[in-house]
Amino acid sequence: MKLEALKGIGLLYVGTPYSKYAAGIDAAFQDAAKVAAKLLRAGLKVYSPIAHTHPVALYGEIDPLDLSVWLPFDATMMAKSNALVVAMMQGWEASSGIRHEMEEFVLAGKPVFFLNVETLEVDPLSGEERESILIAARARKAAA
Numbered sequence: 001m002k003l004e005a006l007k008g009i010g011l012l013y014v015g016t017p018y019s020k021y022a023a024g025i026d027a028a029f030q031d032a033a034k035v036a037a038k039l040l041r042a043g044l045k046v047y048s049p050i051a052h053t054h055p056v057a058l059y060g061e062i063d064p065l066d067l068s069v070w071l072p073f074d075a076t077m078m079a080k081s082n083a084l085v086v087a088m089m090q091g092w093e094a095s096s097g098i099r100h101e102m103e104e105f106v107l108a109g110k111p112v113f114f115l116n117v118e119t120l121e122v123d124p125l126s127g128e129e130r131e132s133i134l135i136a137a138r139a140r141k142a143a144a
Contacts, residue, residue, distance in 0.1 A: 003042045003120050006113065010082035014039065014048040014115075015102070017095040019065055028089075029054035035087045035117055042120070047081060049074050078104050083111040085122065103137035106130055 006012060014036055021028035032050035039046045053073070057064035064070075078084075084105040092098055102125075105112050112125035125133075 001122050001124075003039070003044065003122060006044055006083070006085070006122060009111070010045065011080060012039065012044055012046045012083050012085045013078055013081035013101065013105075014046050014051075015084055015086045015092075015095075015098045016048065016050050016089055017091040018050050018054075018097055020091060020095070022090055025054070025064060031089055032087070035089070035115070038117075038120060039085070039115075046085070047077055049077065074101075075104070079108075081110070083113060085113045085115050087115050087117050089117055102133055103140070106133045107137050107141075 014032070016028065016032040016035060018025055018028045018032075021031075023031075029050055032048050032054075036046050036048040036051045049070070053070065054064060056062065062069055078101065084101055086092060086098055086102065102112055106125075112130070113122045114125070115122050
C-alpha cells in the first residue's frame with residue numbers, strides 16, 4: 001500500500017534498529033533520520049526515537065544505550081503515537097528494541113506497519129503476526 005494511506009492516522013512512531021546496527025549507532029542515527037525525512041516529505045507526522053534522541057545523547061553527554069534513561073521516555077512517546085511504522089532497515093528483524101515497540105503497540109491495540117525503506121511501500125501487520133506478538137508480549141509481562 002502507498003504511504004498516503006497513513007496520512008489520516010496522526011502521529012507515527014518510526015521504529016529503526018540502533019544498538020546492534022551493523023554499521024554502528026552513528027550510521028543507525030543517520031539512516032533513521034533519512035527515513036524520517038522521507039516520511040515527513042510525504043506529508044506524514046513522525047517521531048523517530050533514534051533520529052530525535054541520538055543527538056541529545058551525544059551532545060548532552062548521556063549514554064545512548066542506557067535504557068533506564070530512554071525506555072521511560074520512549075514509553076511516553078509510544079503512548080502519544082497513533083501507530084508504529086517499522087522501517088525494514090538492515091537488522092530490523094533481530095532488533096530487541098523494535099520487538100519491544102511492536103509488543104507495546106500491539107498490547108495497546110494500535111496499528112503496526114512495515115515500511116520498505118527503498119520503495120516506501122507499507123504493509124500492515126497481519127492478524128496472525130499480531131496474535132503471535134500479543135501472546136509473546138503477555139507471556140513476557142507475566143514473567144516480569
